[in-house]
Amino acid sequence: MRRRLAALACGVVVAALVSTALVRADDGRDDLVFVDVTVLDGLGGAPRKGTVSVRGGKLALATGKGRRVGVPGAFLAPGFVEAAGRTVYLRADAEMTREMTADIDAADLVDPRHSDFREGAFEGCTTVVVPPSARNVVGGLTASYHAWSPEGRAVPIAGAPKALAAAFGQSPSRGNFPPRYGATTSIYARRPTTRMGVVWMLRQAFLAAKGLQPAPDDADLRHYREVLEGKRTLRFQARAIQDLNGALRLADEVGVQFIAEGVDEGYRVRDALGARRTPALVGPLSDIRTGRGPDGTDTALRNAAMLRDAGCVVALTAGDSGPRWLREQAMFATRYGFTREQALAAVTSIPADLCGLTARGRIADGAAADVVLWSGHPLLPSSRMLMVVIDGRVIFDRTGEGTDGGK
Amino acid sequence: MxxxxxxxxxxxxxxxxxxxxxxxxxxxxxxxxxxxxxxxxxxxxxxxxxxxxxxxxxxxxxxxxxxxxxxxxxxxxxxxxxxxxxxxxxxxxxxxxxxxxxxGFVDAVTQIGLDGGAAESPEARTPDVRAADAFDVHHRDLRPVLAAGVTTIGLLPAPSNVAAGRAAVATLRADGSAAVIERVGAPVFALRPPALRADRVPNTIAGARALLEAAFEGRAWTTSGEGAVAVRRAALDALAGMRDGPALAYVSDVEEARVAVETLGGRGLSPTLVGLRAAWKDPAAVAALGAPCVVTDLSLNDSEALLSLPAELARRGVGVSLASGAPGRSLRMALALAVAHGLPAKDAVPAVTHRPAAVLDVADRVGxxxxxxxxxxxxxxxxxxxxxxxxxxxxxxxxxxxxxx
CATH class of the missing domain: 2.30.40.10 (Urease, subunit C, domain 1)
Incomplete structure (x- = not known):
């Protein structure tokens, strides 16, 4: 009897071990230990030597089981988080046949196999949040992605919150004309045709959602209501001073909080933005030679630093340049008022937090295993990517080349 | 005889x-x-x-x-x-x-004999138009199709409208004419260009989903600009009345396929994916959708990856059909190319006979x-x-x- 029980117990243990092995195999995730690397936590902390392990898609600041990765002189940093990846659409980037498309989900505009995802991952960007484009006054809902996978596509991040993305300025009105001859002849035959029309439409939508005026057509107002109730994040793309001021006024009028995106002339209204602790997704810093930015803005090289000093929470974005240029945006920031660690936080933990991805963009116990191993500090142009791990899976592995590129 | x-x-x-x-x-x-x-x-x-x-x-x-x-x-x-x-x-x-x-071969996706166009394109929602109403049963193009071994054809409205209309099925006769055996067939949808276009709702896949989901609830999802084309109540009623049964969805890319299955499947319809000419990028993702597929227009000029798509789908358990799609394309050549690129023999004949018959819901009559x-x-x-x-x-x-x- 005792022998039988022992055999049964052995069987149970073996079955348990086998099932564990199967789960891990199905999971497809890798167990890794980064040994004796310089760790950048992405939270602004100073670089320090340490060992970080990856298991089951999570990080641990301790050694563990698994493949040991040790490259002399290498830096381990969280993967970059692009909070406004605006290049990875499949076809059209906005449902332009309407001006207000709050019910459009960017997940149905995105091409997960877009090469910009892969190239972004190659440059250390492991998370991309995609809004519908700014061609509509209200574009719709954002979608968050693991930038790449061994299956050759970006993968939606399960349970990621979706912000409502709206736009001020000329983007939503440029090229529009009034409908003529009783029939729609083009997607540009629509409102609004001016900057003021954009604000006017946004105001109408929020007032309708509050029940203060009739709803236009059969517009679906539930997303606006969720914003008003504080259950959904609101993003305003606003670049020029009048658009930023318009966003602030509208937010006060209807009683909402917002994240400002673009914010090229934010330095001109930094006191007002800072007083509200407005989060700002700044960038991309475009033409650094002439100081001319999109939407007719005058850019300032120290814009992001000035906003931060005024009290804003500042993250950086490469926007419509593509996720692979996010690293360059952080490098620019180190020239104009950010320390390397601050700049790194502005492209990792801060944008992750602003997008509601609170376990990403940092190296901490239990954080998501989105990390990049670099041959040197990631914000030095001489540093190369050695390994990219996204969601606990190795996407690129160039550790065999060493920090000197195999020379 | x-x-x-x-x-x-x-x-x-x-x-x-x-x-x-x-x-x-x-x-x-x-x-x-x-x-x-x-x-x-x-x-x-x-x-x-x-x-x-x-x-x-x-x-x-x-x-x-x-x-x-x-x-x-x-x-x-x-x-x-x-x-x-x-x-x-x-x-x-x-x-x-x-x-x-x-x-005899069953070519599930054709516009043979639909002279004068197969798209009522001023509106995006034309679920109530019928391909059978435009079909010329004595059309000159039927004889060469018959000579190529095709004995049953699916007639589909063109992919120019999101809700394109109803398919029809016709069988060919020995004298080169045809008889319509299914006048009001499966509803046909299009979630790819040219149904997504710049002068009309919608211009995105996301918009097509929003428009269809609204229509299934009887709502218009109109443009708010003055002068927008009024949405016919009859069109909305026809869509709101669709609760189950087969449907055909023209798609090209994998993401369009996903949205088609989520939107039509979510309504209770059983969609078959038609076209899929850009789906070679990720056959595994298409297979995971679990919908039957009709790969159209295969020709000698297509890439190896596209010609291998039927085999890649079949390997993953998808019921694959082949269809000529465009005028002048040969179904038998499509079959030859698909087999040459790995479509197993056991899937080859079904891909041009029984499966397309099932797609057209006439498997109890032909195939x-x-x-x-x-x-x-x-x-x-x-x-x-x-x-x-x-x-x-x-x-x-x-x-x-x-x-x-």
């Missing part, structure tokens, strides 16, 4: 008597065989079959293969099919000992060599997917249209 007979100069009464006698003789012979694979008319032993064919191998159409099959055809239908069937002496049988037979189905039969000198195989016998609705002994 009857129509193929030349008009006889003999008096009608004599013809009838001769026929009766010969039938009685045949019936006696048939009764003598116990297995009776050719007992054409169990209900009417007085009457013999119109046509009996024996072939080396028969692709039934559903993936099974019968050796030495004896196929009995009467009154335009298959009566019996038997493996290693024996034929009683004296019964006239067409024997193709080394030949390979299969059902297999099985009792009671329409007798459309092709006999080739080799495998149907080999370009070198010649047609030895072609039977359409029970009538011989081509015979080369």
């Amino acid at each position: 009857r129509a193929a007979r030349p008009a006889s100069p003999t008096p009608a009464i004599w013809r009838t008597t001769t026929r009766a006698v010969s039938r009685a003789a045949l019936a006696l012979c048939l009764a003598a065989v116990v297995a009776a694979p050719v007992a054409a008319r169990a209900d009417d032993p007085e009457r013999a079959a119109d046509l009996i064919v024996r072939v080396g191998r028969l692709h039934v159409g559903d993936g099974t293969v019968l050796r030495g099959a004896v196929i009995v055809i009467d009154e335009g239908r298959f009566v019996s099919v038997a493996e290693d069937g024996t034929v009683p002496p004296g019964v006239p049988v067409r024997v193709f000992a080394d030949a390979v037979a299969c059902p 297999r060599v099985a009792p009671s189905l329409r007798a459309d039969l092709l006999v080739f000198s080799g495998e149907p997917w080999e370009p070198s195989s010649r047609v030895l016998l072609s039977v359409v609705g029970g009538e011989i249209t081509e015979e080369r002994p």
Whole structure:
């Protein structure tokens, strides 16, 4: 009897071990230990030597089981988080046949196999949040992605919150004309045709959602209501001073909080933005030679630093340049008022937090295993990517080349 | 076979008597065989079959293969099919000992005979238009299609509207005309350009989803600009009335396929994905959607990756059909290319017979060599997917249209 029980117990243990092995195999995730690397936590902390392990898609600041990765002189940093990846659409980037498309989900505009995802991952960007484009006054809902996978596509991040993305300025009105001859002849035959029309439409939508005026057509107002109730994040793309001021006024009028995106002339209204602790997704810093930015803005090289000093929470974005240029945006920031660690936080933990991805963009116990191993500090142009791990899976592995590129 | 007979100069009464006698003789012979694979008319032993064919191998159409099959055809239908069937002496049988037979081809996606366009494109929602209403049953393009072995065609509205209209199904006749056997077929949707276009709602896949989901609830999801085209109540009602049943969805990219399955499947419809010419990027993702697929327009100019798509889908358990899609494309060439790029033999004939018939919801009438189905039969000198195989016998609705002994 005792022998039988022992055999049964052995069987149970073996079955348990086998099932564990199967789960891990199905999971497809890798167990890794980064040994004796310089760790950048992405939270602004100073670089320090340490060992970080990856298991089951999570990080641990301790050694563990698994493949040991040790490259002399290498830096381990969280993967970059692009909070406004605006290049990875499949076809059209906005449902332009309407001006207000709050019910459009960017997940149905995105091409997960877009090469910009892969190239972004190659440059250390492991998370991309995609809004519908700014061609509509209200574009719709954002979608968050693991930038790449061994299956050759970006993968939606399960349970990621979706912000409502709206736009001020000329983007939503440029090229529009009034409908003529009783029939729609083009997607540009629509409102609004001016900057003021954009604000006017946004105001109408929020007032309708509050029940203060009739709803236009059969517009679906539930997303606006969720914003008003504080259950959904609101993003305003606003670049020029009048658009930023318009966003602030509208937010006060209807009683909402917002994240400002673009914010090229934010330095001109930094006191007002800072007083509200407005989060700002700044960038991309475009033409650094002439100081001319999109939407007719005058850019300032120290814009992001000035906003931060005024009290804003500042993250950086490469926007419509593509996720692979996010690293360059952080490098620019180190020239104009950010320390390397601050700049790194502005492209990792801060944008992750602003997008509601609170376990990403940092190296901490239990954080998501989105990390990049670099041959040197990631914000030095001489540093190369050695390994990219996204969601606990190795996407690129160039550790065999060493920090000197195999020379 | 009857129509193929030349008009006889003999008096009608004599013809009838001769026929009766010969039938009685045949019936006696048939009764003598116990297995009776050719007992054409169990209900009417007085009457013999119109046509009996024996072939080396028969692709039934559903993936099974019968050796030495004896196929009995009467009154335009298959009566019996038997493996290693024996034929009683004296019964006239067409024997193709080394030949390979299969059902007549079913081309599920065509616009043959729809002159004047197959898209009512001023509106995005035209669920109530019918392809059958534009179909010319004597169209000149039908004869070459028939000559290429196609005996059943699906007629689809063009992919220019998100809710494009209703498909129709027609069978070809031996004289080169056609008969519509399904006038109001499956609803057809399009979630790819040109249905997504710049002068009309919607211009994105996301917009197509929003528009359809609103319409299924009876809402318009209109443009708010003044002068926007009014949405017909009848169109919304037609969409709101769709709760289950088959649907056909034109898609190109994998993401369009995903949105089609999520949107139409979410409504309770059973979508078949049609087109898929940009889906070679990720066959695994398409297969994971679990929908049957019709790959269209394969031609010699296509990339290796696209030509391998049917094989990649079949390998993952997807029911794959092939269709000519564009005018002038050959279904048999598409089959040859797909097999040359890995489509297994067991999936090859079904991809152009039984599966497309199932896609068109007429699998109980055409697409297999099985009792009671329409007798459309092709006999080739080799495998149907080999370009070198010649047609030895072609039977359409029970009538011989081509015979080369």
